[in-house]
Amino acid sequence: MPTIEVKDLSKTFRSRERTTAALIDVNLVIEQNEFITLVGPSGCGKSTLLKIIGGLIRPTQGSLTYDGHAVDRPQRSVGIVFQEPALLPWRSVLDNILLPAEILGLGMDESRKYALELIELTGLTGFEAHDPHELSGGMQQRVAICRSLISKPAVLLMDEPFAALDAMTREDLGLELLRIWDQDKKTVIFVTHSVPEAILLADRVVAMSARPGRIAKIIDINLPRPRTLDVEFVDGFRDYSVQVRSVIDQGQKRGTAKAAVS
Amino acid sequence: MPIVTLLCLIAIWEALVRWFGIQSWLLPAPSEIGRMAIEWRRELAWHSAVTLYETAVGFGLSLLVGIPLAVAVVYSRILQNTIYPILLALQSMPKVAIAPLLTLWIGFGALPKIIVVFLVCFFPIVVATTSGLATVRPVFLELVQSLCATSLQVFIKVRFPSAMPSIFVGMKIAITLAVIGAVIGEFVGAQDGLGYLILISSTQSRTALAFAALVLLTLMSIVLYYAIEILEHFVAPWGARR
Numbered sequence: 085m086p087t088i089e090v091k092d093l094s095k096t097f098r099s100r101e102r103t104t105a106a107l108i109d110v111n112l113v114i115e116q117n118e119f120i121t122l123v124g125p126s127g128c129g130k131s132t133l134l135k136i137i138g139g140l141i142r143p144t145q146g147s148l149t150y151d152g153h154a155v156d157r158p159q160r161s162v163g164i165v166f167q168e169p170a171l172l173p174w175r176s177v178l179d180n181i182l183l184p185a186e187i188l189g190l191g192m193d194e195s196r197k198y199a200l201e202l203i204e205l206t207g208l209t210g211f212e213a214h215d216p217h218e219l220s221g222g223m224q225q226r227v228a229i230c231r232s233l234i235s236k237p238a239v240l241l242m243d244e245p246f247a248a249l250d251a252m253t254r255e256d257l258g259l260e261l262l263r264i265w266d267q268d269k270k271t272v273i274f275v276t277h278s279v280p281e282a283i284l285l286a287d288r289v290v291a292m293s294a295r296p297g298r299i300a301k302i303i304d305i306n307l308p309r310p311r312t313l314d315v316e317f318v319d320g321f322r323d324y325s326v327q328v329r330s331v332i333d334q335g336q337k338r339g340t341a342k343a344a345v346s
Numbered sequence: 347m348p349i350v351t352l353l354c355l356i357a358i359w360e361a362l363v364r365w366f367g368i369q370s371w372l373l374p375a376p377s378e379i380g381r382m383a384i385e386w387r388r389e390l391a392w393h394s395a396v397t398l399y400e401t402a403v404g405f406g407l408s409l410l411v412g413i414p415l416a417v418a419v420v421y422s423r424i425l426q427n428t429i430y431p432i433l434l435a436l437q438s439m440p441k442v443a444i445a446p447l448l449t450l451w452i453g454f455g456a457l458p459k460i461i462v463v464f465l466v467c468f469f470p471i472v473v474a475t476t477s478g479l480a481t482v483r484p485v486f487l488e489l490v491q492s493l494c495a496t497s498l499q500v501f502i503k504v505r506f507p508s509a510m511p512s513i514f515v516g517m518k519i520a521i522t523l524a525v526i527g528a529v530i531g532e533f534v535g536a537q538d539g540l541g542y543l544i545l546i547s548s549t550q551s552r553t554a555l556a557f558a559a560l561v562l563l564t565l566m567s568i569v570l571y572y573a574i575e576i577l578e579h580f581v582a583p584w585g586a587r588r
Contacts, residue, residue, distance in 0.1 A: 140492055157494070164492045170485040173584035174507045187493045187503065217587055235493075
């Protein structure tokens with residue numbers, strides 16, 4: 085099972101008018117079953133980094149390896165959850181969850197059984213036959229999470245999956261995700277722009293700064309698990325918040341200063 | 347509400363014709379049209395069936411050819427550059443001008459009418475299908491791409507279902523044109539069909555019969571349009587929800 089290694093990675097986007105450096109000199113080693121959050125201001129390249137790790141975008145420079153093997157395309161062992169649920173409107177909840185099983189050619193009977201387990205685990209029981217538009221935003225994102233888990237991926241990539249949800253739904257889903265992860269450990273890389281969310285979930289927080297996007301600091305979060313919302317009232321939590329925020333703020337100030345000069 | 351408006355208009359029409367004593371060959375009263383329709387119901391039914399047949403076959407053919415062609419255009423840059431200009435040229439040609447040629451080449455049967463119907467339906471269907479296939483939400487494509495889907499899987503599971511609402515838009519535009527296409531074909535040279543009936547009865551000053559045929563044509567268009575809408579409701583209900 086993969087240890088993911090990102091080495092000297094850079095990404096520039098070229099359009100006719102300009103080239104933009106999205107990521108510069110990113111080095112990151114992610115251990116198996118680690119819960120990593122990437123946090124930073126918008127434009128820091130955190131989503132780009134996630135997509136590169138998922139093999140959806142190729143880096144301009146540097147390498148990405150899973151267990152030492154170079155990776156340049158999407159892997160079967162990786163599940164992805166996007167910011168929007170991206171549920172196919174012509175499929176029921178159950179059929180949406182089964183989509184990866186169909187495409188990857190997994191056993192359908194077994195997958196159906198597992199899908200029903202996931203539906204129960206995420207509290208969607210009774211909604212199997214519903215169409216996506218009949219569900220609330222939070223429920224839709226639960227379906228998307230089930231869909232990402234159906235292929236039993238070793239790595240789960242989540243690109244601001246709760247960003248479009250209200251604060252309470254967001255906390256609920258975060259804790260739910262932790263519960264699922266506790267039961268069935270896998271490597272999770274989770275992108276967010278919320279500092280508390282990043283700390284609440286993570287083993288390690290990767291704080292990024294913008295323009296150009298780079299890793300500013302990697303902070304180990306030594307808070308006890310299983311975590312609940314009460315964690316946010318522990319002193320340690322506040323210290324981590326201050327730390328992460330100061331790193332991000334510094335990066336932003338530097339970015340603004342540069343922009344002002346140029 | 348539209349029915350009430352319609353009834354009012356018909357009543358006004360009837361009243362005006364009676365009040366001013368307008369000759370029936372000039373403008374028949376609705377009651378006269380109704381009487382004529384009942385008297386000629388056998389002929390009207392037969393001619394309607396002919397026109398409906400030409401319309402349905404031509405429309406069906408345009409789907410059968412248009413949708414696969416649109417798929418080919420979306421997947422091939424070369425086809426896109428070569429076929430599209432030809433399609434556009436074809437669309438710009440007035441079908442009224444093509445119809446006599448078709449009659450000259452093929453004769454007076456149903457086939458030239460079917461071809462005219464096909465020609466008028468073809469373009470909206472190709473354009474709508476092409477745009478539907480080309481404008482899939484990027485996140486859907488990213489999703490299946492992340493699952494290492496083959497191009498065939500992408501087409502079957504995402505691209506084509508995504509395009510369905512668009513295809514139905516094209517079909518709705520096409521079906522209203524289809525009936526007109528059939529009538530154009532019949533005007534140019536025919537022995538049956540509602541278009542033929544309109545032409546013959548107006549030259550014979552049987553204006554009421556021409557009006558009856560016209561009403562049937564309109565009804566046919568409306569019924570076909572709603573038939574497609576109902577079909578959409580069952581086949582691709584997610585389109586109407588957006």
